[in-house]
Amino acid sequence: MKRLLAIFIMICLLAGCGSEYDAYVPTGDGFLGNDGNSSQIQTNSNLRLPYDQNSPLHPYAATDLNNRSLLSLVYQGLFAIDDDFEITPMLCRSYSISTDMREWRFYLDDATFSDGQQITVADAVASLNAANEEGFYAGRFQWVQSITAGDDNSVVFSLKTPMNNLPLLLDVPIIKASELETAVPLGTGPYIIEETPTGKQLRRQAAW
Numbered sequence: 001m002k003r004l005l006a007i008f009i010m011i012c013l014l015a016g017c018g019s020e021y022d023a024y025v026p027t028g029d030g031f032l033g034n035d036g037n038s039s040q041i042q043t044n045s046n047l048r049l050p051y052d053q054n055s056p057l058h059p060y061a062a063t064d065l066n067n068r069s070l071l072s073l074v075y076q077g078l079f080a081i082d083d084d085f086e087i088t089p090m091l092c093r094s095y096s097i098s099t100d101m102r103e104w105r106f107y108l109d110d111a112t113f114s115d116g117q118q119i120t121v122a123d124a125v126a127s128l129n130a131a132n133e134e135g136f137y138a139g140r141f142q143w144v145q146s147i148t149a150g151d152d153n154s155v156v157f158s159l160k161t162p163m164n165n166l167p168l169l170l171d172v173p174i175i176k177a178s179e180l181e182t183a184v185p186l187g188t189g190p191y192i193i194e195e196t197p198t199g200k201q202l203r204r205q206a207a208w
Contacts (some may be wrong), residue, residue, distance in 0.1 A: 037174035049202070057184045057193060060135035068136075073202065075173030075187035078106055078124070078155075087167045090120060091188060093110055101162035105154040106170075114175055114192040114205050121149045126177035128155070128170075137172050 051057065053123035055064040059075045062068050078092040093109040111119050128147045131137040141147075141158050150156040155168060184193050190208040194201055 007019075027171055038151050051200070058135075058182075058188070059175065059185070060131045060137060063136055069203075070193075071173070073191040074080055074189045075175065076111075076189050077171040077173055079167045079170045081168060082170045085168060089123070090171075091161045092167075092170070095167070097164075101164055102159045102167050104157040104159070104163075105150055105152070106157075107154050111187055112207070113186045115186055116207070117176070119174060119188060120177075121153055123157055123177045124174050125149050126180060127174045130180045131172045140169055140172070146178075 048068055052064040052067055052068050054139040055067055056062045057067055057071065059071050062071055076090045078090060079087045080090050081087060089109070091109050091111050092106045095104060096104045097104050106124075108119060108121060108124060113119060125147055128141075132139075132141045132144070132147070141157075143163060145158045145160050146156075148156050148158070159166070173187060175185040175187060186192070190205050191202045192202050192205060
């Protein structure tokens with residue numbers, strides 16, 4: 001399922017799916033934004049994807065449409081949300097809800113970051129709290145009282161009011177707790193952004 005999702009995202013990027021950009025330039029010059037000034041990230045298969053080099057590539061700070069499309073290949077959340085607002089579990093293997101729907105517990109799947117290190121509840125808690133404090137996702141969890149680590153190795157959401165659709169908010173990218181301030185932190189997705197002598201490049205994660 002995760003591999004199919006990544007393939008679907010790539011197809012959408014190449015086809016301009018859901019975008020207001022006239023992205024494709026069939027001249028061999030790759031993909032350009034509307035202003036024609038976007039830089040390009042080259043994959044190992046010589047495909048080129050646009051990004052704004054003057055805008056952040058951090059998943060919580062990025063607001064540029066091209067950059068956010070690119071980051072969808074690098075980062076994953078507890079869930080993914082499709083165009084019909086249906087959820088697909090990504091980094092979450094299961095969850096439970098209290099009878100009053102004010103406490104949710106999410107249990108992580110067996111997943112790793114691109115450096116091979118296991119994703120932990122501490123990583124998820126730190127990521128979600130950081131994402132909620134500022135940037136692209138700020139204010140998303142206005143009805144959340146706290147996000148903490150549970151004694152059963154779960155991510156615990158305590159809510160101010162009952163909610164029956166909390167997973168719809170949890171497509172927030174999970175990154176390493178130690179890299180919250182890193183410009184381009186490691187993710188759990190199928191690609192990693194790396195620097196090369198000629199610029200930034202997407203490298204496929206063989207173990208994903």
